[in-house]
Amino acid sequence: MTLTSIEEFKSRLGKESLSLKRNELSTIQVNIGKLCNQACTHCHVGAGPAKTRENMDRKTVDQLLKLIKNTPTIKTVDITGGAPELNANFRHLVSELFSMNIETIDRCNLTVLSEPNQETTPQFLADHKVKVVASMPCYSSANVDKQRGDGVFDKSIVGLQKLNALGYGQPDSDLLLDLVYNPLGPYLPPAQKPLELEYKQKLQNDFGIKFNQLYCITNLPVKRFKVELKRDGKLDDYMQLLSDSFNPEAAQNIMCKDLISISWDGKIYDCDFNQMLSMEIDSDKTSIFDIESFAEFEDSTIKTASHCYGCTAGAGSSCSGTTI
Secondary structure, eight states: OOGGGSOOHHHHHHHTTOOOBOOSOOEEEEEOBSBOSOOOTTOSSOOBTTOOSSBOOHHHHHHHHHHHHTOTTOOEEEEESSOGGGSTTHHHHHHHHHHTTOEEEEEEOSGGGGSTTOTTHHHHHHHTTOEEEEEOOOSOHHHHHHHHOTTHHHHHHHHHHHHHHTTTTOTTOSOOEEEEEOOSSSSOOOOHHHHHHHHHHHHHHHHOOOOSOEEEOOOOSOHHHHHHHHHTTOHHHHHHHHHHTBOHHHHHTOGGGGEEEEOTTSBEESSHHHHHTTOBOSSSOOBGGGOSOGGGGTTOBOOOOGGGHHHHBTTOOBTTBOOO
8 A cells, every 4th residue: 555545635625525715714823933842753843952943033923913913803823833932032922912812822842841941931821821732642651751752741740730730720710721632653543532531530630630621633644753654664554544534524624724824934834734844825925024914815725735634534633633
């Protein structure tokens, strides 16, 4: 079985009488940089401690803020990385979004909260009502350390306890703390709700930790995870699994229909995965310095490729978990 035997994603959509066009934009996802204190095996960004140059500067952040102000439909800004908190302009971006009453999400790897000069980060996030979406691929230390590195689980627990102490994830608190699960290998994630209940029971019983929701996300064959699949001779089989698991209902709810993705240098993409594959948006305006409002991309066609099967397989996958 080879990649050439897998039907083109666009053709598959056509057979289901589906097309991907952008709706009114509600979310901007910002990859603020590839600098990270970790180098996880599943990372589709290829982030790590050596990525010091690929980080958003102040000029780009301010242009982004200008465009958000010019696009009234934007309700949420989802900040990812790398470890977003390591960018020198992270707090400026968050503070400005808070003043604009924009919901802000921080994609936090938890261990960054134990890094030098990050001691005040949890309080900063709480003060600005930032929703924390935290990587936690398992409640088992062995599984987490296997995927993300030795000692990561223990530091993740410490990070969660710091957030809990500030009210994150607590009943009746407006400080939201969601966790992200992704499989340890080339498999589809299990059903989201039962696994969420299992996580809550285990983390509460073992560590006294509370959180709001669990997101189950499919590993997409992009960057570091794709390299790992190729190395192990599993890429073709995994792509076949994703293709065989295509779900038309999940395809109707795909996240890129309401979202635009911005890279650290201001380039514009349909989603974070397209960004990592350098698949710029289908437009002659491919940078935030070329436009006056994100509304210019409403009703535009979304670029697709074989990796899109990852978002439409099984119960679907998005940055907010399953889509059906």
